[in-house]
Amino acid sequence: MFEHKVHLESLRVVQARGITRENQFELSDLKNVNVIYGRNGVGKSTVGLAIYKLLRPSDKLLGRSAEVGGVIRLGDTNLDLQVSVSQGYASVGGVQKDYPDFKSAGELSSYRLALEELISEDDVEFAKMIADETRGGIDLRAVAKRIDAREKPKRPSKLAAEWKHLHKLEEQRREHQSDIARKEKQLATLREGRAGLREKLGLQEALKAARAAKKYEAQLKDLSIELGQFSEIIGRLTGGEAENLSELQLQMEKAQTEVERCGNTEEAIREELEALEHLDAVSRLDLARLEELQTRFTETQRDLETARNQQSSLEAEMKGLASVFTGAATTEELNRRSGDIDLGELDIVYPDYIRKQQQLWAAEGTLSHLRTDVPEEVDFGVEGLESRYQSLQAWCGAVDEDQFEPGAVTRKLTFASSIAMFIWAVVLGFTVDAVWFGALLAPLILYTLCLRVTRRSVERHSTRQQIEAAEALHYPELTEWSATNVQKVMASLSEQIHKSSLDQQKYHRFKGAQETVHDCQRQFEDARNALEDVANRFGLELAGIDSEQKLLRLMDSLAQWNAALAKLSGVEATVVHLEESCGSTKDLILQELRAFRVGAGTTTTSYRSEVSEAAMRLADFQDAQNRSDSALRATALAKGGLEQAKAQVEVLLKKLGSASLTVAELEELEGRRADYQSVWHAHAEAGTLFREAQATIDSRPQVKELSETQIEEHLDDCDTAQERLQLITEQIQEVHTEIEVIQQGTALADAMADKDEKGFELRDHFHDALDGLAAFSLIDYLVKETEGDNTSLVFEMASANLHRITGGKLMLEVVVNEEGEEFVISDAIGVRRGLEALSVGERVQVLLAVRLAFLSTGETSALPIVVDEALGTADDDRAHEMIESFVKLAQDGRQVFYFTAQTDEVEKWQAVLSQYEDLTGNFIDLDEIRGFAPNAVPDQTLAFLERNTVPEPTGMSHTEYGKTLGIRLPSVGEFSFGSLTLWAVLDDVDDLYGCWLRRIRSVGMLAEVVRGHELNPVDAETARLAIVRARALEAAVEQYWSGRPAPLELTDLEKSDAFPDRWLEQIWNLAATVEFDGGGLIDSLRRGEVKRWRQDYSDALESSLRTVGKIVDSETATADEIEAAASAIFVREEFELELQMPWLLTRLFQLLGDYRSTEVTDG
Secondary structure, three states: OOOOEEEEEEEEEEEEOOEOHHHOEEEOOOOOEEEEEOOOOOOHHHHHHHHHHHHOOOOOOOOOOOEEEEEEEEOOEEEEEEEEOOEEEEEEOOEEEOOOOOOOOOOHHHHEEEHHHHOOHHHHHHHHHHHHHOOOOOOHHHHHHHOOOOOOOOOOHHHHHHHHHHHHHHHHHHHOOOOHHHHHHHHHHHHHHHHHHHHHHHOHHHHHHHHHHHHHHHHHHHHHHHHOOOOHHHHHOOOOHHHHHHHHHHHHHHHHHHHHHHHHHHHHHHHHHHHOHHHOOOOHHHHHHHHHHHHHHHHHHHHHHHHHHHHHHHHHHHHHHHHHHHOOOOHHHHHHHHOOOOOHHHHHHHHHHHHHHHHHHHHHHHHHHHHOOOOOOOOOOHHHHHHHHHHHHHHHHOOOHHHOOOOHHHHHHHHHHHHHHHHHHHHHHHHOOHHHHHHHHHHHHHHHHHHHHHHHHOOOOOOHHHHHHHHHHHOOOOOOOOHHHHHHHHHHHHHHHHHHHHHHHHHHHHHHHHHHHHHHHHHHHHHHHHHHHHHHHOOOOHHHHHHOHHHHHHHHHHHHHHHHHHHHHHHHHHHHHHHHHHHHHHHHHHHHHHHOOOOOOOOOOOOHHHHHHHHHHHHHHHHHHHHHHHHHHHHHHHHHHHHHHHHHHHHHHHHHOOOOOOHHHHHHHHHOHHHHHHHHHHHHHHHHHHHHHHHHHHOOHHHHOOOHHHHHHHHHHHHHHHHHHHHHHHHHHHHHHHHHHHHHOOHHHHHHHHHHHHHHHHHHHHHHHHHHHHHHHHHHHHHHHHOOOOOOHHHHHHHHHHHHHHOOOEEEEEEEEOOEEEEEEEEOOOOEEEHHHOOHHHHHHHHHHHHHHHHHOOOOOEOOEEEEOOOOOOOHHHHHHHHHHHHHHHHOOOOEEEEEOOHHHHHHHHHHHOOOOOOOEEEEEHHHHOOOOOOOOOOOOOOHHHHOOOOOOOOOOHHHHHHHOOOOOOOOOOOOOOOOEHHHOOOOHHHHHHHHHOOOOEHHHHHHHHHOOOOOOOOHHHHHHHHHHHHHHHHHHHHHOOOOOOOOOHHHHHOOOOOOHHHHHHHHHHHHHOOOOHHHHHHHHHOOOOOOOOHHHHHHHHHHHHHOOOOOOOOOOOHHHHHHHHHHHHHHOOOOHHHHHHHHHHHHHHHHOOOOOOOOOOO
16 A cells, blocks of 8 residues: 555664663564553553654654654654764664655654544544645635624624613703712711620630630640650651661671672672783783774785776776887887987987986886985994894793703794795795795794704703893883793884884885986986087977977877876885885784784785674773772772661760660550640640630730630621621711712713724724625625535545445535534444544544545654543444554554553453454553553553552551662662652651542642642641651751762753854764763863864863863762751751651662762762
8 A cells, every 4th residue: 555664663762851871672573563561650541652853854843853763664664763962864774874854744753643632623624634636725614704794793792781880870960960978977886886896806716716726735744644644755756667677687687698699799800910921011002003003904905906906097098009000019128119219310319318308207216215214314223123032032042040951942943934934935926026935035044054063052041040141131011021922022123123124125216216317417418418509500499399290299108108108117116115014014013913912814815803893802801800999899899888877876875875775676666656646636636726726816915805605705796897888888888988989070081982982993894794784795606606526535534434434334525514524424224423423433433534634645654643542532332433543543553652641541452452363462551661650550441440449558668668669769860859758858657648549649749739738648747747847858968969970961061152063963962972971071072072172162062061060170069968968957947856867767778879978979
């Protein structure tokens, strides 16, 4: 059905809308139908938008800073796509490709289908657009609405009623002209009555307080006696001490186990490092030098190939010149025949002149080429280097004093050296110059001399110690005489000898070229003088010799021949030089590879694989070193955790005033704590109420003199006084208003003016109605003229879609009426119905067909659609029909993504998909992928109420109940006061259960309940303590970030305006290499890691990042400062600090990790 099927195989959401790099996730193994479910806020909408961000990176669906990736199958090709900074990158098997262009009929957001969209008025616009196409794109109904054209103008009922009201008001104003004195007397009487009632109501609060004070006073006495019956230690309990002590003891055991495990890890890594210790002397600089040599070797080979091609080209050119000019087949034939050319004396002198000139050019060209590579110093020191090499060679042939055996070792070493020299001479003869074959005599001479020397060594032998003593001053680089060090120095000397020999040869060639240039210059001057003499005798000027056509043609050809010959000479010299360079570079590469213990293959040509193997070995060695450092830090951290747990146990027991309490004893004391708290809170509440009542009584001293009977009588009278006061106040306002209206004097004139103005509005409305009626008649005529059988391509596609989705049961038509364009549906027997007469399932099928028809007009491939909870209001039968519609789309080749927070919808999808053997579905729990507690188990068929029932905490500890509720504490980077879970600040599991039942689950929600004076599931003091604890944690986290810059965000770079936008992507990629550290980014830029980057950009960027706090110079907050910031909150709010410290230390450790160690980790 489609040219290509776009199938999303996997999706990575790295960074987007609330999803950071730390909690990025990936959806893999995606099918034709994918049902993605999870709680609200888990990121379902972000995943849906990420799909279309991947299809079109330039769309601003998720913002410019979004970063997503995935694999898309397009036909038979799998494309690996990556989107970062709104730039798309595509590759196949690691090879970069052009990013695919998925064409669509509109914005990609139109491919998102939601229930509220499918059944809203918005989709009627699709029908209107189809109808507009049949009229050439003109929307006549929109024109009618814009000019307010109406067949039946609205009657001005409101204007007419307002005019009648104003007329009646005018009549009333004429009658109200007297009786002001009577109303003022009535107003004075009412005011006196109001003052008396206000005085009586002013004592009401004090009277109520006096009645309540006696009750509170009696309650305080009873509660004080009851409090005295409890032990003092119960008053120090805050709840959960037994559980905390048990957990701390368990932490100590775990920490001890971790210390032992870290020790074992250290030992294993130490053994691994010992196996790679030969790389300890190798550094990254050595590897970089090796890589540079390999690159130089490859480039030299490429230059050599170019020079050889140029040489072949010149030889072919000379061969062609010889054939064209003389008919000779070869250049040698041209040389032979050119001697037979006789043009007289001028013909002899002129070619000689040209030849001498060309020789001079060739000699100068050769000299110029050799000058670039000639050594600066004349003294090459070859003899001295060879002498040092021979001394070290003698040391290698000698033996230690305790292993002295004259002759045997020397003969073996000499034989090995002779073999090495033989191989060396053969290699250089083939790769550098044939002259080196003469060096084959050296091994024979060396071995003959060895035999002679060994015979003499019977009488006189030198040991290694004797050679070291005699030659120590000549080898300052040998800090230690060992076989390895001596071999390294010998290798270096061998390289220097070879290089000095080459430099000496280059120098002699250069001197020879200088002499050749001098000779050529002298010969050229002689030829020029001879030519000038001949020209003078013939009566010609030297510059006019070329007037003879035959001579010109001959001389021009000979000049071309000599020029090509000169170029060929220079190119041949270049080839020789490059061949020598290849040989020397190859020797250096082999020497460097030996340091890494990497052997070169016999068939290798570029040494790229050998260099890569050396890099891998060095990387493995450095990785082992890094893991060793990490293991040492882990051991220190585990030991710190052990000490921390011990300290917390001591603090807990010290707070309770006993160093020997056990968990069982604490549990017994905690069992009575609820009774104690109940009495304590009742006593505190009664005291507060008594003090408030007494303060109210003190504000009204006259109440103190009244008896209880008088107080009750006054209160009974106050019950009706408020209603009487309200009635009198309304009467006063009414009378006062009447007096003001009468006294103003312009009321009658204003009423008359208002009535006249409303009459003018009635006349204007009449004329507008006439204009609207005329416009409607004209547009109605145009609509009828343009309607007909002219259907658009979009309409035809919509009809075909509906026929396919419904199996031919429904047909689509578009009609235009007074209200605009709308759908008309015909069934199989020809009955027409409007959208309002369709079922939910039928309506969704029709609108889905139109939506897909509109989208498909511009598609080159079938793009996926995203459906968001489209089953929301449907019953089981309609839901089944709607799911069947989406399944048919998937069967036609379009991938479907369905998002929902309702697990019953998941079960409905499972039921439908189980009926299709040819269609695969994938059910993805986004809660599980993101590491949250699952919202529900879709495989279990449970009622909605059972899935949302809050579990009771019977028999559970605070920690166990938190696990049951799926609690997850935020990391220090995610912490916020409002979203902090109540589990972190409430100790009583019953309080947590009550809050969860009321769906109050965060500190922010609890604060709103307290602020709004709503019914609170916990008492006021407990709620206040929970909020204060959250504020304390907020202060601690804020102090923790002091001196610690937050990671860089893309918006930090965008808003800095420190550099042009073209640098943004490159700078963001560099930030990723330094783990998004602002200071590290600036350091990298100042080191020049970005080419052509201006340092004034670095200064501006650093200033901006310091302003937003991404680079800080202040010292990192200490553990004491963090705890002090939190403690100050408890002290300020008058809570006993000692009672709160155990809780605080526990929560800080959970949020910040081991924040008392030197390296604070993100908990």
